[in-house]
Amino acid sequence: MLDIRLKKRQGDFTVDIAFRTGGATVTAVFGRSGAGKTSVVNMVAGLGRPDEGHIAVDGRVLFDAAQRINLPPHRRRVGYIFQESCLFPHYTVRGNLTYGMDRVAAAERYIDFDPVVELLGIGHLLDRRPALLSGGEKQRVAIGRALLSSPRLLLMDEPLASLDGARKAELLPFIAQLPGHFRLPILYVSHSVDEVLRLADSLVLLEAGQVVAAGPVEQVMSQPAFAAAAGSHGLATVLGATVDHHDQERASSHLTFPGGVIRVPLLDALPGARVRVRIEAGNVILARGEPRGLSVQNIFAGRITEIRHMAAGLVDVVVDIGCPLQAQITAQACADLELAVGVPVFALIKSASIGRSDLAQHGSIT
Amino acid sequence: MSGWAVLGSLPFGVLCAWVLARCQFPGKGLFDGIVHLPLVLPPVVVGYALLVLLGRKGVIGGWLHDALGITLIFNWKGAAVASALMAFPLMVRAIRLSLEGVDRRIEAAASTLGAGPFAVFLTVTLPLTFPGLLAGVILAFARSLSEFGATITFVSNIPGETRTLPIALYTLVEVPGGEEAALRLCVISVVLAFTTLFAADILARRIDRRLKN
Structure with missing residues (x-):
């Protein structure tokens, strides 16, 4: 220590x-x-x-x-x-x-x-x-x-x-x-x-x-x-996750985390490996109703726990999807959707928005 | 005689260089000045000062003679002291420069690996200073070979005892018919100087190769 x-x-x-x-x-x-x-x-x-x-x-x-x-x-x-x-x-x-x-x-x-x-x-x-x-x-x-x-x-x-x-x-x-x-x-x-x-x-x-x-x-x-x-990196959420399995055909990996399963671009890690996923707040989309017919792979239901009004007409919204997830939207969107603490929302994360450098295997597996 | 002068003054030279390169203390400028004094004073002044201080009746010379039975005046030991003193600033300058060039972080790395200050000095600082040390030694050696003024003032011109090469040369030139011998001494002097420089160069190259390879 x-x-x-x-x-x-x-x-x-x-x-x-x-x-x-x-x-x-x-x-x-x-x-x-x-x-x-x-x-x-x-x-x-x-x-x-x-x-x-x-x-x-x-x-x-x-x-x-x-x-x-x-x-x-x-x-x-x-x-x-x-x-x-x-x-x-x-x-x-x-x-x-x-x-x-x-x-x-x-x-x-x-x-x-x-x-x-x-x-x-x-x-x-x-x-x-x-x-x-x-x-x-x-x-x-x-x-x-x-x-x-x-x-x-x-x-x-x-x-x-x-x-x-x-x-x-x-x-x-x-x-x-x-x-x-x-x-x-x-x-x-x-x-x-x-x-x-x-x-x-x-x-x-x-x-x-x-x-x-x-x-x-x-x-x-x-x-x-x-x-x-x-500095150059914006606000983001870092999730601790575990590799569940790989979907070679669709070139994606399925990771389990407290909020469920998230699909990310194919990873070079064995199932069971601990990985970290960094999700830029600006890449998270919020919806009031359950979205249908979208290309987005990762949709999580949650409830808003915090709203912070930032400079330049931006709003940081924290959604509890089993763990806190940060989203950054415009103040206009926040007002139009009538978002407030306690409101249930759906958070959408495009798999493709998660880049190579946002994924890291952490810790050794035995 | 020159060899003794250089070897004897080397530890002091390293110490002075280290103090000047690494320590900050009031009066450092004065200390620096005193170390450099023999370089700028007329050699005869240095020789006379030595005569006063180290002569048998001098403050230090008297004590040396009474307590330790060492006499410096009018023998080769005195000549060695005189030329060591004259060569000292050159040696200190060269060593100090290369000490200042040693990367302090490498020393820091050694200390985090468990080496105490003295071990760091012996295993890292000194080896990395070696090219400068060598340059200092060569310069000092060459300087003491050519010592004239301070030596002749302090220990006079005694054949086989205190007669340095330039003093011998001077004596020969003064005597009629000494030209041939004087020429011979000139040649010896040139050969000696060249040999020293060559040896130093070869050594420096070998060290350099070792560091790079």
């Missing part, structure tokens, strides 16, 4: 945050650049010193201003993966990997060399020097190096940010496997919606050094505050 409460002034900017996470889970720290994400992980690693606060991992106190505890970075047992791999250029890949490993007492070592090398697929690179590796390979070695120091917490500061699209896609599955394999908590700094959908269990949303929202990914990503922080 990770318990973080810290405050630090840096010029005009103040980081003042508190959150807890449980067990071997991936917690995403999400926010715009300049929101203070990197400052937070630096302080957890001991590379920056908070003015006040408390940092503990599994009950082990790393920092406590009141008790005057401030462990130096090399005693914290916190693995750190930087945006750029920061490998040691004068060591081979093997030398990099064993650097941290050799500094851990044998009794404290719970991650071994061979499984890490195998999992990350870096066996053929062991005798090379970092200068000859590709960006993705470097980052894999950096992950291996951090893991082999047998840390009690892994920090990842936008580990994919310096890579191009193809390299990102290549590295993502490796990172996704880590929590299942090594049972350690991960703090993952990111400003990418895709990465969070794919990797994180819970999410801490930072804005100007403050926590705006924290909780399970589905819950936080469905809030207007998240849409604001995510």
Whole structure:
């Protein structure tokens, strides 16, 4: 378990945050650049010193201003993966990997060399020097190096940010496997919606050094505050769902979720796999009567639980279809349909409006 | 003599360079100035200062002689001290530059992997500074080979003891009929300088290849 409460002034900017996470889970720290994400992980690693606060991992106190505890970075047992791999250029890949490993007492070592090398697929690179590796390979070695120091917490500061699209896609599955394999908590700094959908269990949303929202990914990503922080992405609902079966003929997958069954474009995931579906609020259509003769595949009956009038003549409507679903319509439409809290409606979602990047397999299946 | 001068001053050079590159403290400008002083002062002034401080009656020289039985004046050790001091700023500058070029995040990465500050310095900072260190050593070596002013003022011109190459050359030129020997010394001086530069270049290339391959 990770318990973080810290405050630090840096010029005009103040980081003042508190959150807890449980067990071997991936917690995403999400926010715009300049929101203070990197400052937070630096302080957890001991590379920056908070003015006040408390940092503990599994009950082990790393920092406590009141008790005057401030462990130096090399005693914290916190693995750190930087945006750029920061490998040691004068060591081979093997030398990099064993650097941290050799500094851990044998009794404290719970991650071994061979499984890490195998999992990350870096066996053929062991005798090379970092200068000859590709960006993705470097980052894999950096992950291996951090893991082999047998840390009690892994920090990842936008580990994919310096890579191009193809390299990102290549590295993502490796990172996704880590929590299942090594049972350690991960703090993952990111400003990418895709990465969070794919990797994180819970999410801490930072804005100007403050926590705006924290909780399970589905819950936080469905809030207007998240849409604001995510910039180009609009308001959306993130549903946690399970693959029920695939309909190869119609190239669609059927997923079960608390609201029933939703059909989405064919997924590459085994039945039983947990997936997340992101539904843009602007792609949800609301109807008062049960629609007939429409091409829309997904129709859910529900009741309105909340109506928020937004700027630019838009209205956010939350419909309870077994779980909350966000819809964004015009104020005019809202008035014409006489929508109000408690009114029963039908929510329509076009399968085709759910794109590749709105679907992410999350968690490993066994 | 030059070798001793360089080897003996190297640890201090690294220390000074590190302090100048990494530490912030009041009076840093003054410290920087003092380190660079031998570079801008006339060498004879440095030699005279050494004579006053390190001579047998000098503040430090007297103590060295009485407590440790070390005499620096008028022998090769004194010559080594003089040329080390003259070469010191060059060495510090080169090392400081390459220290400033070391990526602090790589050091941070080493510390999160369990290496204490001293281990980080030995295993990461120093190896990454090596090209600059080498350049500093070569520069200092070349500088102390050509030391003249401070040496002749401090430890005089004693054959086989304190006679550096330029001092020997100067002596030969002063004596009638010494031209041939002087020419020989010139050639030796050129060969020595070239050899040093070549050796440094080859070493630097090998290090560079190692880092890139």
